[in-house]
Amino acid sequence: LSISILNTGLWLSEPRLVAGNMTGTSVDGIDVAFVEFSNQAGRHSYVLKAFDMFPYNHETRNLILELINGKAEAELLSSLNIILAEEYYSAIKKLSAESGIPLELIDAIGIHGQTLWHFPNPVKKSGYDIRSTYQAGSVSTLSGLAGKPVVGDFRPADIALGGQGSPLVPIFDFNFLKSDYKNRIALNIGGIANITILGKDCSEQNVIAFDTGPGNYLIDKYTKIIFDCNFDANGELAAWGNIDSELFGMLKLIPFIKQSPPKSTGRDFLPGEIELFIKNKYLKYFTTNSHSYDLIRTLTEMAAWSIAENIRLFAPGAEEIIASGGGIHNVFLIDCLQKELPTLKIINTEELGLPADAKEAVCFAYLAYRTLGGLHGNIPSVTGASRKAVLGVIASY
Amino acid sequence: LSISILNTGLWLSEPRLVAGNMTGTSVDGIDVAFVEFSNQAGRHSYVLKAFDMFPYNHETRNLILELINGKAEAELLSSLNIILAEEYYSAIKKLSAESGIPLELIDAIGIHGQTLWHFPNPVKKSGYDIRSTYQAGSVSTLSGLAGKPVVGDFRPADIALGGQGSPLVPIFDFNFLKSDYKNRIALNIGGIANITILGKDCSEQNVIAFDTGPGNYLIDKYTKIIFDCNFDANGELAAWGNIDSELFGMLKLIPFIKQSPPKSTGRDFLPGEIELFIKNKYLKYFTTNSHSYDLIRTLTEMAAWSIAENIRLFAPGAEEIIASGGGIHNVFLIDCLQKELPTLKIINTEELGLPADAKEAVCFAYLAYRTLGGLHGNIPSVTGASRKAVLGVIASY
Numbered sequence: 174l175s176i177s178i179l180n181t182g183l184w185l186s187e188p189r190l191v192a193g194n195m196t197g198t199s200v201d202g203i204d205v206a207f208v209e210f211s212n213q214a215g216r217h218s219y220v221l222k223a224f225d226m227f228p229y230n231h232e233t234r235n236l237i238l239e240l241i242n243g244k245a246e247a248e249l250l251s252s253l254n255i256i257l258a259e260e261y262y263s264a265i266k267k268l269s270a271e272s273g274i275p276l277e278l279i280d281a282i283g284i285h286g287q288t289l290w291h292f293p294n295p296v297k298k299s300g301y302d303i304r305s306t307y308q309a310g311s312v313s314t315l316s317g318l319a320g321k322p323v324v325g326d327f328r329p330a331d332i333a334l335g336g337q338g339s340p341l342v343p344i345f346d347f348n349f350l351k352s353d354y355k356n357r358i359a360l361n362i363g364g365i366a367n368i369t370i371l372g373k374d375c376s377e378q379n380v381i382a383f384d385t386g387p388g389n390y391l392i393d394k395y396t397k398i399i400f401d402c403n404f405d406a407n408g409e410l411a412a413w414g415n416i417d418s419e420l421f422g423m424l425k426l427i428p429f430i431k432q433s434p435p436k437s438t439g440r441d442f443l444p445g446e447i448e449l450f451i452k453n454k455y456l457k458y459f460t461t462n463s464h465s466y467d468l469i470r471t472l473t474e475m476a477a478w479s480i481a482e483n484i485r486l487f488a489p490g491a492e493e494i495i496a497s498g499g500g501i502h503n504v505f506l507i508d509c510l511q512k513e514l515p516t517l518k519i520i521n522t523e524e525l526g527l528p529a530d531a532k533e534a535v536c537f538a539y540l541a542y543r544t545l546g547g548l549h550g551n552i553p554s555v556t557g558a559s560r561k562a563v564l565g566v567i568a569s570y
Numbered sequence: 571l572s573i574s575i576l577n578t579g580l581w582l583s584e585p586r587l588v589a590g591n592m593t594g595t596s597v598d599g600i601d602v603a604f605v606e607f608s609n610q611a612g613r614h615s616y617v618l619k620a621f622d623m624f625p626y627n628h629e630t631r632n633l634i635l636e637l638i639n640g641k642a643e644a645e646l647l648s649s650l651n652i653i654l655a656e657e658y659y660s661a662i663k664k665l666s667a668e669s670g671i672p673l674e675l676i677d678a679i680g681i682h683g684q685t686l687w688h689f690p691n692p693v694k695k696s697g698y699d700i701r702s703t704y705q706a707g708s709v710s711t712l713s714g715l716a717g718k719p720v721v722g723d724f725r726p727a728d729i730a731l732g733g734q735g736s737p738l739v740p741i742f743d744f745n746f747l748k749s750d751y752k753n754r755i756a757l758n759i760g761g762i763a764n765i766t767i768l769g770k771d772c773s774e775q776n777v778i779a780f781d782t783g784p785g786n787y788l789i790d791k792y793t794k795i796i797f798d799c800n801f802d803a804n805g806e807l808a809a810w811g812n813i814d815s816e817l818f819g820m821l822k823l824i825p826f827i828k829q830s831p832p833k834s835t836g837r838d839f840l841p842g843e844i845e846l847f848i849k850n851k852y853l854k855y856f857t858t859n860s861h862s863y864d865l866i867r868t869l870t871e872m873a874a875w876s877i878a879e880n881i882r883l884f885a886p887g888a889e890e891i892i893a894s895g896g897g898i899h900n901v902f903l904i905d906c907l908q909k910e911l912p913t914l915k916i917i918n919t920e921e922l923g924l925p926a927d928a929k930e931a932v933c934f935a936y937l938a939y940r941t942l943g944g945l946h947g948n949i950p951s952v953t954g955a956s957r958k959a960v961l962g963v964i965a966s967y
Binding site for chain 1: 581642712731
């Protein structure tokens with residue numbers, strides 16, 4: 174009985190230039206990618222035309238953190254939706270100016286939005302089992318500002334269908350990173366590390382993807398506290414240290430690591446007793462000393478080991494890792510990973526023409542491309558949803 | 571360069587059954603209307619198939635009021651979007667059961683959402699002039715739950731284009747209440763009263779609509795305080811009172827009444843000194859007395875007079891009033907209005923087949939119908955937007 178609301182045939186009939194927009198939970202800035210997608214009888218290809226990251230306005234960042242960490246009035250919440258639409262539009266205009274690609278050539282925009290809350294486990298409220306996620310940033314406002322179709326709010330439909338609303342990157346991995354000749358792992362090392370298992374013979378419905386444990390967030394956190402650096406550039410701090418075997422032993426026992434997928438984790442990964450151990454051993458003094466490097470070294474080893482352990486346990490036939498995310502700039506971490514998995518070839522997405530930092534923005538451009546083409550964006554075997562769904566909402570301008 | 575995202579030709583080619591959903595600022599309940607729209611060469615007609623109002627779950631109502639009146643955590647905000655989608659879906663299912671119209675026959679759903687904030691005047695934030703409105707209720711979630719296209723979030727696009735995001739009912743008034751033979755006024759008496767001026771020769775681009783002043787909200791407020799009733803049923807309390815000429819004189823001097831349109835007002839209509847006057851004269855005693863009725867009488871006369879005065883000033887050629895909204899049940903108020911405008915014929919929308927309380931839900935069904943047909947929903951001469959816009963966001967399911 175249902176009719177086709179979208180003009181999907183027309184959308185898929187020609188290459189489309191889509192601006193993808195990603196803003197992560199680190200709230201540091203706005204990734205923008207201009208990506209051209211083409212469809213040949215259901216097989217998609219893409220060309221990344223431009224990419225950059227633009228920092229959030231300082232005031233905007235503070236407003237977001239205020240909403241994430243404390244209480245807020247309806248006014249702030251309402252304003253933030255509009256502010257983010259303005260910020261996203263501004264970032265898209267900057268990339269247009271930088272790249273020389275005129276805004277007029279952009280067919281549509283896809284935005285992730287700024288996550289203020291994500292808790293896909295049921296909580297009883299008003300008599301319903303409520304499982305909720307919230308990405309701020311008004312799709313309708315951005316569409317009005319840009320005079321273009323905008324797609325956003327990708328996660329709630331999957332959650333409404335019983336899924337976790339996450340991860341959404343695997344549909345990209347399956348379409349663009351899978352090989353017919355090698356068993357591949359798509360690895361993203363962000364704050365949290367996650368993998369998509371892409372067997373050379375796998376079909377979309379048996380793709381598996383899950384979080385392996387911490388990526389950069391623990392390294393970044395303690396690098397900030399001890400060295401007042403936002404991250405360990407190239408892994409140079411870790412390289413000066415030695416492994417703290419006592420701490421490493423404790424970290425290796427965290428049950429999440431060996432738990433079977435599906436599984437996901439967050440920035441509350443570390444058990445309280447390990448946090449306390451670190452505090453007592455490494456944060457007692459107000460100056461750094463030679464042992465400070467040991468902590469960073471151990472956390473870096475832990476990130477590499479937990480990724481490797483998950484691959485050994487759940488993707489034993491893997492032959493290649495296609496790595497992306499900020500963590501691939503941490504040379505020391507990647508070296509550790511290679512030592513853990515000596516027979517696997519680690520390829521940066523950059524070698525495939527995709528800058529490591531651009532992947533998520535490209536992915537949300539692709540999800541918008543799919544939605545406008547009437548194609549599902551979730552993979553039920555990954556998210557746990559009861560069915561595939563065309564994700565998101567569309568403002569048609 | 572822009573391509574048509576929506577399959578508008580197909581949508582408009584056959585009659586469509588749309589469920590319209592309205593939840594007002596009084597936060598009392600969910601109005602649902604099932605409306606069939608047809609298109610004959612650009613002329614639209616509708617048949618109201620079913621209508622009812624379903625009270626909010628008590629817990630939901632409290633959550634909404636918590637968010638409107640105080641501060642809230644991101645978790646509440648995120649949950650509320652999902653709770654409202656559940657409540658809206660539940661109300662739609664109830665109307666389906668009541669009316670015997672199966673859900674399968676519904677082609678799409680249009681939701682207003684629950685307004686938590688509406689302030690279309692610029693406030694400087696993060697370097698932008700932010701003008702914002704926020705209607706809670708996840709369009710994507712409702713679409714996932716119902717397995718149907720859902721349209722919502724109608725106001726932000728108009729605001730992004732410089733408009734007030736309000737009123738949006740005039741496009742309905744123009745299409746369905748305008749007469750080719752009589753100069754009509756579409757009057758809605760809600761908390762605030764507003765009119766749409768529909769001259770018999772007017773075209774859409776010179777439709778004017780604006781708030782005339784208080785509708786029921788002052789009457790309701792003081793009826794509640796003094797008589798502990800939620801409203802003055804049939805105007806019976808007002809009918810027992812006499813006009814307080816001193817107060818009425820003060821009310822008549824409020825500049826908003828005679829101010830030229832465009833104009834809009836809210837529940838902060840009453841100047842502080844008049845609130846104080848009322849407090850000192852009428853709220854000093856803890857019991858009602860014969861003068862208590864005078865206050866209700868005077869506020870009722872004021873509502874009628876301010877509507878009439880605006881019609882005399884800004885629509886002097888009006889011949890008929892098509893009245894809707896809860897206020898038309900206040901017989902005394904309508905009598906006062908008729909006495910103020912003795913030559914005008916006052917017709918309830920009910921006489922035109924549209925229950926007075928159903929108008930807004932029908933209107934948001936119509937706005938969804940228009941959006942899916944690729945048609946604009948705002949009238950720039952009414953909202954002040956720089957151009958027409960296809961309003962809202964669409965979840966295509």
